[in-house]
Amino acid sequence: MSAKPNTETPEEHDVAASLREYAKKGINEGIDNKTRLDYYREMVRIRRFEERSLRAYQQGNIGGFLHLYIGQEAVAVGCVSVMKEDDHIITAYRDHGHGLAVGMSMNECMAELYGKHTGCSKGKGGSMHYFAPDKNYWGGHGIVGGQTPLGAGIAFALKYKKLKGACLCFMGDGATNQGPWYESLNLASLWDLPVVFIIENNGYSMGTALGRHSIGTPLARRAEGYDIDWSTCYGHDVYEVRHNVGAALERAHESSRPTVLEIMTYRYRGHSVADADDTYRTKQDIQDYKNTKDPINLFHDHLIEEGIADEDTLKKINEEAKEEAEQSAKFAEQSPFPPESDIQADVYWETDNPDERTSEGTLFFN
């Protein structure tokens, strides 16, 4: 049996009313004010971090690509807030928000963007390849859809170890047209794997709008062919995200069944910040979303309305996040690049642990 899709059209959606409703619903009922404020703080920290990273990129301190998450913050924060001890998370290359949400520090995240030795991956992964296995965060993966079988594998390992945990496997709407995802869906359902595939549908597969890259929506409906429960929800409301991912996680924990959850969201920046952003949408499109559905503004208004915080408190949170991001940029600037000898470190476990090496012969050929 599949869950009913959210059939309400965006035009009919009263975002503020809906948020008020979700704030009191099930999983969100009885959350204390401090925790509600924490959701706000986490979303703000992600945004201020990314705004600072954008400046660093424009100043030439960051190489390669920079895929910003700005606009989508409520998704990562909402999802991560529902995770329990044995729940794990993996995503694609738009991975800064998830990293900060699981508790990675701004310093290690910013330093990684700068290619510094103090980065979370010692400057070896870059923007697309954040990892924090100590926080159950398994990346940060650069190839569209390539992480989906890995997500199924994490769920497989949890089940194999008889742990009551699940894997939240994030992907974009563009990834729903990659073959390995369908293989993963089949395996996850066939083998009853506790995995939640979360499609962060931001409307664009790089520079190609949803209607030009995919036929048959909602995308999550594709799960029906695999007898997988699915649902859709909006991603501008942290409560709504929590409500839906909470249900999926419960299904994974209680019956070891997968779910496909499609979360409608929006990104304000280009696919990567260096990409042209005016070929497939207008500035007005972005502004319209910002005006009506910005996840941070909405939550800000909610906190004020409900008397959970006053303007000064929220302003302070913003300033602190801005300062933390500024400090992380300083930290990154002042950190050293990896030494040249590091190019061949972390390739093999064996060469990094020479005392325990069991193989012989040459592993590197220069």
Place this chain on the structure above:
Amino acid sequence: MALITYRDAVNQALAEELARDPNVFVMGEEVGQYKGAYKVTRGLLEKFGPDRVIDAPISEAGFCGLGVGASMLGLRPVVEFMFWSFCYVAFDQVINNAANIRYMSGGLINIPIVFRGPANGGTNVGATHSHTPENFVANTPGLKVVCPATPHDAKGLMKAAIRDNDPVFVMENTLLYGNEGEVPEDDYVIPLGKAEVKREGTDISLIAHGRCAVLCLEAAEALASEHGINAEVVDLRSIRPLDEEAILESVKKTNRAVLVEENKPFCGVAAQICSIIQEKAFDYLDAPIKRVSSIDAPQIYSMPLEKLQIPSVDRITEAVLEIA
């Protein structure tokens, strides 16, 4: 020591490692109920149950990636390719993910996985089923690759591969599965990266891996009896890590080398070995290095012609006679 087939030697290795370590599991197409497309995994399902001997759908990108994901959390998957030729549909998982995740995470994550299966031509199954991708794999830092030639080596290397904390690609050979050899029944491992001189000789070094090492041994006998040439046969066993020392020692002794492989010649394993020899033993060479590889075309189906396309005792002998 018992005389058993290459197939059963691999089977023993899998059974022993499954028994030794509860984190080891075997996964692949037809590995359980069907007992393996080449019967390598027969009996394992009955012995270890369906949680640890897992029949996967024909879905290589899916189950290979799933194996990589499971290995990140500390399991030790042994994933079978029915043919190594099928790895190409899972290349993103086996190359991009298995090889790079450790590096990109700054060493935070290990990928202790084994991918195994046959990689060979010579069975008239056409170009799509006859690939020998050991050169592709060895070209990828982060991966290890071994190509055992005998039952004894197949068991010892397989066990070492499963215990290794890095991703190891084990390439077997359907034409070797039925070959018998002496295999100890006790627990032994052969370290990766250690070549074996399978025949001592003084006049020329035949350097090979996989089934080509077996062909070289046959060629060496023919060269001795028909031409009075005493060839040394170095079986590399492991491509990465590579036993450079064994290669150089042999070449310095015989001063001549013929490199034999089933790879197509361009950037084949022998190309790398050739480079190592010329760089590190140039002064010891009395003749140009010769290579015997598969003839440079997609694998042909036609039975008599495929025999000509892949290395043979005759082609090895001819190459030796050109420089010895």
